[in-house]
Amino acid sequence: MSFVNRYRRSIIVIGTIVLCGFLLTQCVNNEKEQVVQKGIAKFDQFAGSASCASCHKDIYEKHKQTGHYLTSRPAEEKYIKGSFEKGKNVYAYTPSIILAMEKRDSHFYQVAYFKGEEKKAMRFDIVTGSGAKGQSFMTWRGNKLFQLPVTYFTNAGQWSNSPGFPSDRVMIDRPVTSRCMECHVTFAERISEDGKEPEEFSKTNIIYGVDCERCHGPAAGHVAFQTQNPQEKKGKYILNPASLSRQQNLDLCALCHGGNIHKTRPSFSFSAGEILADYFTIDSLSELAVNTGNVDVHGNQLGLLNKSKCFRMSETMTCNTCHNSHENQRGNKALFSQKCAGCHSVAHNNFCTIDTAKFPGMHQNCIDCHMPAKLSMSIAVMLPGREVPAAASVRSHFISIYPEETKKFIPLQLK
Ligand code: HEC
Ligand code: HEC
Ligand code: HEC
Ligand code: HEC
Ligand code: HEC
Ligand code: HEC
Numbered sequence: 001m002s003f004v005n006r007y008r009r010s011i012i013v014i015g016t017i018v019l020c021g022f023l024l025t026q027c028v029n030n031e032k033e034q035v036v037q038k039g040i041a042k043f044d045q046f047a048g049s050a051s052c053a054s055c056h057k058d059i060y061e062k063h064k065q066t067g068h069y070l071t072s073r074p075a076e077e078k079y080i081k082g083s084f085e086k087g088k089n090v091y092a093y094t095p096s097i098i099l100a101m102e103k104r105d106s107h108f109y110q111v112a113y114f115k116g117e118e119k120k121a122m123r124f125d126i127v128t129g130s131g132a133k134g135q136s137f138m139t140w141r142g143n144k145l146f147q148l149p150v151t152y153f154t155n156a157g158q159w160s161n162s163p164g165f166p167s168d169r170v171m172i173d174r175p176v177t178s179r180c181m182e183c184h185v186t187f188a189e190r191i192s193e194d195g196k197e198p199e200e201f202s203k204t205n206i207i208y209g210v211d212c213e214r215c216h217g218p219a220a221g222h223v224a225f226q227t228q229n230p231q232e233k234k235g236k237y238i239l240n241p242a243s244l245s246r247q248q249n250l251d252l253c254a255l256c257h258g259g260n261i262h263k264t265r266p267s268f269s270f271s272a273g274e275i276l277a278d279y280f281t282i283d284s285l286s287e288l289a290v291n292t293g294n295v296d297v298h299g300n301q302l303g304l305l306n307k308s309k310c311f312r313m314s315e316t317m318t319c320n321t322c323h324n325s326h327e328n329q330r331g332n333k334a335l336f337s338q339k340c341a342g343c344h345s346v347a348h349n350n351f352c353t354i355d356t357a358k359f360p361g362m363h364q365n366c367i368d369c370h371m372p373a374k375l376s377m378s379i380a381v382m383l384p385g386r387e388v389p390a391a392a393s394v395r396s397h398f399i400s401i402y403p404e405e406t407k408k409f410i411p412l413q414l415k
């Protein structure tokens, strides 16, 4: 082998290395544009969804109707579901311990009475929950937030004891944690030091609801850029989950829909596009955590779905296969059934094996037989005068064959 040849080859090798290095930094740079800043974002990096309205009007208007947007709001009259009317506004612990929901001036209060004498008035400051199942309420004391003792339970249309609260006395000192906030608001700035409890939050630096920027990352940079460059047709400095991997997409939803996951870094550190396991120990997929008979803590949708054949035997299924995050699709069984039909059809020879002639309406409702509603283990409350808690029902995401559910339809169909 001649010297020249060897020299030439090393030039090629070095050239290749340099080129790879260059491409690599390009990838990393591109990625930097996609992935939002690491660590806990600052309040001023958020723009709030109202600022998206001018350019993404359709999505903005629809999003305001979703459970996500409504899952935390300031305690204004239009957001509180329960009644303040006399006769409908009390929860009695015992005949002498009573809590009344009262409107005073322009605010709303939970007022504790003992033998008719007022003991404590606690203001509704934040509403948690859209009210599909129920609403809990938070009150500020200084910079600390506490959960109010009475919750509104939608199934019964009544005020009820908050889940996990004692049933014989008014508990007023259950602090709201940053993890509770992380699942129900887009951003809350914690101002107390690590480890200090109860935690303290800034009263002003909160972005309510599971808002656009929870799924797309803080967007002040995007808004500023697009506003200054109205001719620019491409979106910059913003994350579109469509560009993420299957796992990244699942992780984004699992932050709040993954059952019992335990944080290893402070709340609000995780951002869309990152790997959830870097921030949480995740046992929501383990046998122990996923009892398919249970729909546990606020519904472990990821854990249950992960057990289903649909999920395991298809390569692409994510939550977005069936859900459009920008729309309120609640109760639209026909629409969800169309999603099933995207994979299951007679033509593909993997359609339902029941006798379709007996079930003429089946194409509009694959859901009740294969994803039945089950009682929640955690959204359960004590109603006045009852001994066992009443639970909200949640759709099981363990897509499977439930002969008992099918039986419920047989008499109906044979009529
Ligand atoms: C001044 C106009 C403007 C404002 C305000 C604005 N956007 Fe955009 N955005 C655009 C344009 C233009 C695009 C590119 C075209 C498109 O995808 O609609 C875009 C694209 C996007 C994309 C898709 C990016 C991609 O890579 O496909 C997302 C997500 C997005 N915007 C979210 C938001 C959010 C969230 C807000 C509010 C916090 C917001 N935008 C505010 C103009 C704007
Ligand atoms: C920051 C936490 C959080 C993230 C991230 C999140 N969700 Fe949710 N989601 C919630 C909460 C809280 C509710 C309950 C809303 C309410 O109060 O009704 C909810 C409700 C829902 C509902 C029920 C809506 C209805 O019909 O009432 C669906 C479906 C849903 N989420 C899907 C998703 C999907 C898909 C993703 C990922 C793209 C996702 N969520 C990401 C917190 C989150
Ligand atoms: C791990 C994330 C997570 C944590 C922590 C969490 N929630 Fe939730 N919460 C959810 C999700 C997700 C739903 C929607 C349940 C569903 O439909 O499966 C929900 C539902 C609710 C609802 C019923 C909303 C409705 O009408 O459907 C209330 C009320 C509520 N949560 C209050 C709280 C309060 C108060 C705390 C803290 C003390 C808390 N949650 C902690 C994720 C969480
Ligand atoms: C619960 C998570 C979630 C929330 C909240 C959310 N989005 Fe999205 N958004 C997504 C996902 C997931 C996609 C990608 C859908 C896909 O795979 O095509 C997306 C896509 C987009 C796109 C790209 C174009 C399109 O229509 O697919 C825009 C623009 C956008 N979102 C804007 C917004 C705005 C503005 C808001 C608030 C008003 C918002 N999003 C709230 C999850 C969310
Ligand atoms: C992304 C494609 C996809 C979607 C969407 C989908 N499935 Fe499946 N499903 C599969 C695959 C793959 C299997 C396993 C192989 C087979 O049976 O075809 C499966 C299996 C099943 C089974 C058999 C389960 C068992 O334990 O034997 C049922 C029942 C089922 N799906 C119902 C549904 C229903 C109902 C929906 C809508 C809510 C749905 N699927 C949506 C891909 C999908
Ligand atoms: C009335 C209840 C009911 C309805 C409605 C229903 N299914 Fe089924 N499905 C069943 C039962 C029961 C079985 C198991 C039948 C058997 O053992 O052969 C089954 C079986 C299946 C299977 C497994 C087939 C296999 O090869 O093992 C799939 C996939 C499926 N259904 C999908 C669907 C889809 C998609 C829809 C909506 C278009 C639907 N089902 C509507 C009750 C129902």
Ligand code: HEC
Binding pocket: 253, 254, 257, 299, 301, 302, 305, 310, 317, 318, 319, 320, 321, 322, 323, 329, 330, 331, 332, 333, 336, 339, 367, 371, 393, 394, 395, 397
């Ligand atoms: C195969 C389709 C399918 C997939 C995939 C899917 N869902 Fe659902 N989901 C449904 C259906 C159907 C409902 C019931 C809708 C209704 O009745 O309003 C539902 C309801 C929900 C609800 C409301 C629960 C309740 O009963 O109030 C939440 C929250 C939810 N899904 C989250 C998720 C998350 C998170 C993922 C991904 C881990 C996911 N879903 C994946 C079909 C799906």
